[in-house]
Amino acid sequence: GQSLEQPSEVTAVEGAIVQINCTYQTSGFYGLSWYQQHDGGAPTFLSYNALDGLEETGRFSSFLSRSDSYGYLLLQELQMKDSASYFCAVPNTDKLIFGTGTRLQVFP
Amino acid sequence: SAVISQKPSRDICQRGTSLTIQCQVDSQVTMMFWYRQQPGQSLTLIATANQGSEATYESGFVIDKFPISRPNLTFSTLTVSNMSPEDSSIYLCSVVRLSGPDTQYFGPGTRLTVL
Numbered sequence: 001g002q003s004l005e006q007p008s009e010v011t012a013v014e015g016a017i018v019q020i021n022c023t024y025q026t027s028g029f030y031g032l033s034w035y036q037q038h039d040g041g042a043p044t045f046l047s048y049n050a051l052d053g054l055e056e057t058g059r060f061s062s063f064l065s066r067s068d069s070y071g072y073l074l075l076q077e078l079q080m081k082d083s084a085s086y087f088c089a090v091p092n093t094d095k096l097i098f099g100t101g102t103r104l105q106v107f108p
Numbered sequence: 109s110a111v112i113s114q115k116p117s118r119d120i121c122q123r124g125t126s127l128t129i130q131c132q133v134d135s136q137v138t139m140m141f142w143y144r145q146q147p148g149q150s151l152t153l154i155a156t157a158n159q160g161s162e163a164t165y166e167s168g169f170v171i172d173k174f175p176i177s178r179p180n181l182t183f184s185t186l187t188v189s190n191m192s193p194e195d196s197s198i199y200l201c202s203v204v205r206l207s208g209p210d211t212q213y214f215g216p217g218t219r220l221t222v223l
Contacts, residue, residue: 043200043214095153098150103148
């Protein structure tokens with residue numbers, strides 16, 4: 001089977017840095033994606049790592065280690081609007097398998 | 109990005125009835141999917157909607173309960189049949205664009221409550 005595990009909840013204050021981890025077990029690995037979902041909203045794409053290493057997009061960075069079956073999403077200079085759920089996901093042929101999800105709460 | 113609309117945005121239904129959810133995309137896409145998301149939970153893939161042929165269902169989901177149509181490259185419907193309160197959930201369609209498989213775009217979702 002396939003599984004992607006994430007911490008259920010993370011809390012932080014504005015301006016801080018937070019890391020959301022994802023460990024996965026999949027058959028056939030092509031890369032790791034991250035999605036953000038605000039309450040009542042649709043998931044939106046944040047990043048995709050096909051290769052090992054760090055990918056930076058503004059305040060958000062995503063890291064992948066294939067040998068460790070592990071990745072993380074790093075959010076810097078946290079803002080209140082970053083309060084949301086974050087999901088890692090892996091492509092399986094043409095479909096996505098989502099992780100358990102992490103709810104991030106940012107406090108002032 | 110792809111612009112995706114879903115109808116209805118929400119509905120409250122009686123047990124034993126059926127509801128059809130529509131998903132419309134503003135451009136041709138290769139793949140369309142239907143997901144279910146229960147409150148506070150992750151997304152679970154129901155099926156891949158195949159254009160002009162039967163949908164491909166994931167384990168635990170069957171065509172009799174969740175019939176899906178995809179008559180063309182921009183439109184799909186999901187029917188939730190013979191509903192029970194356990195079907196109360198958010199149903200989302202998503203698409204992969206012709207330009208590449210790495211990103212899925214999601215519709216706004218349909219919030220279904222079954223009484």
